[in-house]
Amino acid sequence: MEKRPGPEPCRPQDLGLFEVVSRDGAARIGKFHTGHGILTTPMLLPVVNPNLRTIEPREMWDRYGVDALITNSYVIWKHEKLRVPALSNGIHELLDFPGIVVTDSGTFQSYVYGDVEVGIEEIVSFQREIGVDIGTMLDVFGRPDMSREELEDAVSETASRALPSLSEAGEKLLLNGPIQGGLHHDLRSESGELMGSLEGDSRGFAIHPIGGIVPLMEQQRYRELFGIILASRSTIPRNRPIHMFGCGHPLLFPLSIALGVDIFDSAAYALFARDDRLLTPDGTVRLEGLKEWPISSSALFGKSPEEVRGMEKDDRAAILAHHNLEITQSELARCREAVRNGKIWELAEKRSHSSSRLREAFLWVIEELEQLEESEVGNSLLDIMASTNPVRGGGEPISDDIDSRPHVLHIMALLSLRWRIPGSWWDGSVGPPERVVVLEGTSPPWRSTCLHTVIEALLENPKSVVVISTPLGVIPFSFEDVSPFCHIDGPEAIWLEPTDNEQLVEDLETLGLNDIPHVTIYPGEAPENLPAEYPEIRSWIDRCSIVDKLSVLCAMKPGLLCGMTNEMSSRKSKTDRMVNVSVDGEHVFSPRLKDGGISLALGGARLLHSFNHAPPARFGSETETEEEDHPGIPRVLLSDDAIPFVGQGRNVMHGYIDGADPHVTPGQPCIVVSSSGDLVAHGVAQSTSMEMACFKKGIAVKVRDGALREK
Ligand code: GUN
Secondary structure: OOOOOOOOOOOHHHOOOEEEEEEEOOEEEEEEEEOOEEEEEOEEEEEOEOOEOOOOHHHHHHHHOOOEEEEEHHHHHHOHHHHHHHHHHOHHHHHOOOOEEEEEOOHHHHHHHOOOOOOHHHHHHHHHHOOOOEEEOOOOOOOOOOOHHHHHHHHHHHHHOHHHHHHHHOOOOEEEOOEOOOOOHHHHHHHHHHHHHOEOOOOEOOEEEEOOOHHHHHOOOHHHHHHHHHHHHOOOOOOOOEEEOOOOOHHHHHHHHHOOOOEEEEOHHHHHHHOOEEEEOOEEEEOOOOOOOOOOOOOOOOOOHHHHHOOOHHHHHHHHHHHHHHHHHHHHHHHHHHHHOOOHHHHHHHHHHHOHHHHHHHHHHHHHHHHOOOOHHHHHHHHHHHOOOOOOOOOEEOOOOHHHOHHHHHHHHHHHHHOOOOOEOOOOOEOOOOEEEEEOOOOOOHHHHOHHHHHHHHHHOOOEEEEEEEOOEEEEHHHOOOOOHHHEEOOOHHHHOOOOHHHHHHHHHHOOOOOOOEEEEOOOOOOOOOOOOHHHHHHHHHHHHHHHHHHHHHOOOHHHHHHHHOOEEEEEOOOOOEEEEEEOOEEEEEEOOOOOOEEEOHHHHHHHHHOOOOOOOOOOOOOOOOOOOOOOOOEEEEOHHHHHHHOOOOOEEOOOEEEEOOOOOOOOEEEEEOOOOOEEEEEEEOOOHHHHOOOOOOEEEEEEEEOOOOO
16 A cells, blocks of 8 residues: 655644635635644544554555544543553554544543543543644533433533643643533533633634534434534634534535534444445445445445455454445545535535435424524524525526525525615616516526517516516526526426416515516517617616626615716627626726626725725624615725735735624625725625634635735
8 A cells, every 4th residue: 555645734823723715605625733734624533443443544544545533532541551652652653643633531431331530631631641633621421311400510511621621731732622512502502602712821622522412313313413513503613613523424424514514523434334334425235135336435346245245254344444434535525525616505405315314304404594593593594594605606406495505595685685676767767666577487598588578678668677587586687697596407397387476476575576566478589670779778787787786795785886887888798798897987897707796896896995984893892783784895804914915915814804794795795994994905705704703814805906006
């Protein structure tokens, strides 16, 4: 086997920091910095039993690219034959593993066997002395069947042990701060708050595992499990990875990751192997009775199930453990790639069909996502939806659950909140609309299939609001080129089915159009000749699309924008779409051809900034900001020392941000301002304001242009 080089330690100042390099809503591709390398998340820590190594840690490193594993410090502490070499040579040498070593503390043993005899500080100092990278304090395991009082005690006792543990860990040992609270969402959220806010002399907890969930996974109580993840996540600081203690079944990875889990750990690969079971991404398969492999792996390649069944028990367990680890790793790679491509929710949705228990849990999550109640779960899901880029390129596969995907719910919520009826009409008239024209039975690209119908409708009655019926609901015609609406992958029939009347009334109500009479039109063939009014009507439609996109996606007040667009001109692409929009000859906006969103040019950032000069409130200040539907282009308040760099066009890095508007949205435009409110740069937000308040590493805003660039 080829040797893989050893890890590079992180820079000393980065020890224990977590940065996000790519995201899809709450799902994130992260980098966690340690003395034995930088861990890419989401990832799984394979559990290594120091007394029984089914797969050698060195092989995990060399062959499977495992960057970090987890073992039990209590087991090592308890057995002299392990404790003595660990203390003299260190844990890395004991395990023969060059990467990151994470250890647990004995809490799980106390859950399985009753009390453990090690002290709270003693187990942390032992982990420090044997050179562990990420240790775990001795928390109190809160079983789901415990009484509320017992669980309250588990939460408070765990929290009371936190500071002594952090202080014992010292500078180099990073610590896990487990979240307990059983099935009680309020206790989980309280535990997250307590454990997340405690600071030791060197730092707070580096990672927060969610504890006490193994019994739920064993009993496949997935709905309760995801409720716990959401409730715990509502208060865990965003800049710390979340670890699901004891979860390692690939089936659970996609939805857990979509809800914000970064780290998994499990002995499942070895335990299932010893029980003659194979892991697959959609369930577990028994070796018994198999004629052919239902899934391939390099471990099984060239051997038949019959041959494997004929092996000695230990050899069979080893081969199946290799297969299981390989499948686990490849499912995590698939999940990471899905996060990078904005498809993690789709993968979770797909996997939910693999098990009825998981499907039940998934349906519960989407129901909660649609309702967004005032609760720990509701708040967490609101945050997930708000941190999901509402506009995205690429196809949107049709499914029964399509309209519950977080980015679809997000764009629909924004349309409902911020879209407004035009203030004036193409013929210069003003006043309320006289009718709503619903375009039915027509497929995208709508500017080719029904622009002529829109023009005819507006010619017939200029005071017409034109909307299109789509499988995701009714949208204003100005959003005709916005993904996901115009990129739904499905059979032609999805565009032909008319919206039933009840749904139509509901959709029109969401846009505030329910009190206006509506007519439904099925667009026909385009006429040979364009009407004389075409240029005028077309230019009004183009202006509406800019105003609508800036108000829905950038929170600009439509009334303020209307005046501006009177002076607007645009260059068109070969496919007759606006590319560069200028006002008074200056390039201000670029409609994004790939997803129908909008990009600012520096002139546009200046223009939008001119409507709101005040800097946003600083993080932690108590100022009550009035909630408005259109609070203006989201602003990020930059620290003074970063102004010279960002003003020249460098990205805004976490750690240099003093405040941000709450409606900053990942993937959408924002402006960067100084403490006096002056424009420093503009770009695309990568984080929410809550994240900007706590992350210390990574890019917060990808800057498109600095406003202080020397010409
Ligand atoms: N392993 C599985 N569950 C737990 C837990 O709740 N706490 C700790 N420390 N380890 C675990």
